[in-house]
Amino acid sequence: MSLRGDDAKDWFYKGEGAANLVLGYCGSSPILIGKVLRIQKVENRKDLSADGCLVLSNHEKLLWENISELVESASKDLAARAFVQHVMSNLLNSKHIDGGILVPVSVEFLEAVERNITGQRPSWRVNASKIDTLCESALLISDHSIINGAPSAPKCNFCFAVEIKPKCGFLPSSEYIAEANTIKKHVTRFKMHQFLKHHQGEISEISGYDPLDLFSGSKDRILQAITALYASPHNNFRIFMNGSLIFGALGGSLDNTAAHSHKAEAAIAASGIQLASFLELVAEVIFRSGILGKLLEAQKLDALDIEGAIHLYYNIISQPCVVCKNLSDTELRRYADLHSLPLEKSLKIVREYLIAATAKDCSLMISFRPTEDGHTASNYDSVFLSSSNQSYNYKAYFIDLDLKPLKKMNYYYQLDQKIVNFYKINQEPVGKLCGSGNGLSDCRNIGYQ
Ligand SMILES: O=P(O)(O)O[C@@H]1[C@@H](OP(=O)(O)O)[C@H](OP(=O)(O)O)[C@H](O)[C@H](OP(=O)(O)O)[C@H]1OP(=O)(O)O
Ligand SMILES: Nc1ncnc2c1ncn2[C@@H]1O[C@H](COP(=O)(O)OP(=O)(O)OP(=O)(O)O)[C@@H](O)[C@H]1O
Numbered sequence: 001m002s003l004r005g006d007d008a009k010d011w012f013y014k015g016e017g018a019a020n021l022v023l024g025y026c027g028s029s030p031i032l033i034g035k036v037l038r039i040q041k042v043e044n045r046k047d048l049s050a051d052g053c054l055v056l057s058n059h060e061k062l063l064w065e066n067i068s069e070l071v072e073s074a075s076k077d078l079a080a081r082a083f084v085q086h087v088m089s090n091l092l093n094s095k096h097i098d099g100g101i102l103v104p105v106s107v108e109f110l111e112a113v114e115r116n117i118t119g120q121r122p123s124w125r126v127n128a129s130k131i132d133t134l135c136e137s138a139l140l141i142s143d144h145s146i147i148n149g150a151p152s153a154p155k156c157n158f159c160f161a162v163e164i165k166p167k168c169g170f171l172p173s174s175e176y177i178a179e180a181n182t183i184k185k186h187v188t189r190f191k192m193h194q195f196l197k198h199h200q201g202e203i204s205e206i207s208g209y210d211p212l213d214l215f216s217g218s219k220d221r222i223l224q225a226i227t228a229l230y231a232s233p234h235n236n237f238r239i240f241m242n243g244s245l246i247f248g249a250l251g252g253s254l255d256n257t258a259a260h261s262h263k264a265e266a267a268i269a270a271s272g273i274q275l276a277s278f279l280e281l282v283a284e285v286i287f288r289s290g291i292l293g294k295l296l297e298a299q300k301l302d303a304l305d306i307e308g309a310i311h312l313y314y315n316i317i318s319q320p321c322v323v324c325k326n327l328s329d330t331e332l333r334r335y336a337d338l339h340s341l342p343l344e345k346s347l348k349i350v351r352e353y354l355i356a357a358t359a360k361d362c363s364l365m366i367s368f369r370p371t372e373d374g375h376t377a378s379n380y381d382s383v384f385l386s387s388s389n390q391s392y393n394y395k396a397y398f399i400d401l402d403l404k405p406l407k408k409m410n411y412y413y414q415l416d417q418k419i420v421n422f423y424k425i426n427q428e429p430v431g432k433l434c435g436s437g438n439g440l441s442d443c444r445n446i447g448y449q
């Protein structure tokens with residue numbers, strides 16, 4: 001199977017993130033019904049990638065040398081799939097991972113799709129990136145905003161899905177965090193980043209969502225997290241009904257204005273479940289499935305924090321460490337042991353840092369539908385919600401488990417420092433948030449290319 005120019009009309013805009021654009025299928029081919037197509041994008045300020053897709057740099061080949069399929073990948077698509085299959089699947093339960101299949105796509109198909117969907121994309125995404133028309137394939141994956149096949153009660157023949165981008169669920173405790181940045185051990189990265197995003201006008205309010213609640217394993221705290229996500233969804237929370245977005249921002253807009261809570265509440269209520277029960281159902285599924293436990297373990301592979309890992313990055317690329325360059329002799333001693341580690345150890349730590357970065361940025365899609373009394377489909381898990389006296393079948397999948405590029409390490413360090421410095425200066429009082437003159441430039445200007 002391959003997709004040609006004529007096929008573009010059967011695909012519609014479903015959403016996008018920073019790196020990929022996702023299309024839903026509305027044609028009649030039985031093998032494509034219920035599938036989405038994930039296409040890579042390229043930044044507007046960059047030329048289209050020379051070979052259609054960037055493959056690994058020499059340093060990355062060294063980093064991932066034990067995963068031959070990844071190192072030998074001839075395109076970014078293949079590398080991305082190999083990373084999911086050989087790295088992330090081993091860390092997260094493979095039952096929750098859909099590797100998808102790669103399908104060849106023609107330039108005409110990609111160009112026609114680009115033309116058809118531009119009007120539906122958020123303008124800030126259009127300004128930032130476009131479909132990489134030199135990519136020769138795209139990833140075909142099941143549409144995880146729908147759940148099929150489960151017998152449902154005739155009077156409630158609908159399905160819902162939620163998409164959650166949980167972000168980092170633990171507080172770092174690395175000895176390499178500078179004393180001046182001790183706040184990082186007490187305040188989540190998510191919260192501190194919210195302050196910076198607010199200052200930069202990316203969000204109009206600071207979210208009350210606390211990732212530590214979502215990952216806590218406590219039912220009450222999970223519900224608290226889901227309730228906060230509903231109140232401030234930003235790009236962390238979406239709701240779909242029968243595969244269509246009914247709440248949250250299409251295309252990953254960061255602001256709340258696109259959330260449409262009244263519309264969502266009405267749609268949920270019309271299907272016979274009150275909003276409070278709906279949110280409780282989501283919390284119940286997360287609590288019962290324990291799905292976030294393994295994700296948290298994968299996130300914690302970042303053991304040294306970027307303030308430790310950055311030094312090992314410079315060991316790997318054999319360049320003078322830009323962090324140590326600005327340190328006093330006393331401070332230098334703190335990091336000397338890192339710079340004297342053998343290459344193998346540096347590779348392991350940075351490899352694990354990048355795996356953790358993927359785990360901190362992926363999303364979880366949970367879809368569910370009510371079941372008829374006593375019937376649950378054997379291929380799905382089920383959960384009983386006492387407040388609505390109803391059982392639901394559900395499935396849960398991680399999406400966006402992409403490999404992060406090694407060259408992003410310095411960007412990660414710069415952004416981390418910007419976030420913590422901004423938070424230290426501006427945490428209180430809130431009124432100071434929009435003030436200028438804090439000496440910080442816009443973090444969106446930190447490049448890693
Ligand atoms: O650095 P962060 O925590 O802001 O995460 C970036 C995300 O921003 P967020 O704060 O979730 O809105 C960012 O999401 P948005 O574009 O803001 O929707 C991307 O997911 C980015 O990953 P990549 O460049 O696509 O590989 C993410 O970059 P990585 O850090 O995961 O590489
Ligand atoms: N398998 C899927 N089923 C249904 N919807 C999906 C699927 N995969 C992705 N989507 C939708 O497309 C959006 C963008 O996908 P994805 O998160 O993979 O993009 P990305 O560019 O890699 O994201 P990021 O900005 O985090 O790097 C998602 O937020 C989700 O709404």
Ligand SMILES: [Zn+2]
Nearest residue numbers: 311321323324
């Ligand atoms: Zn150093």
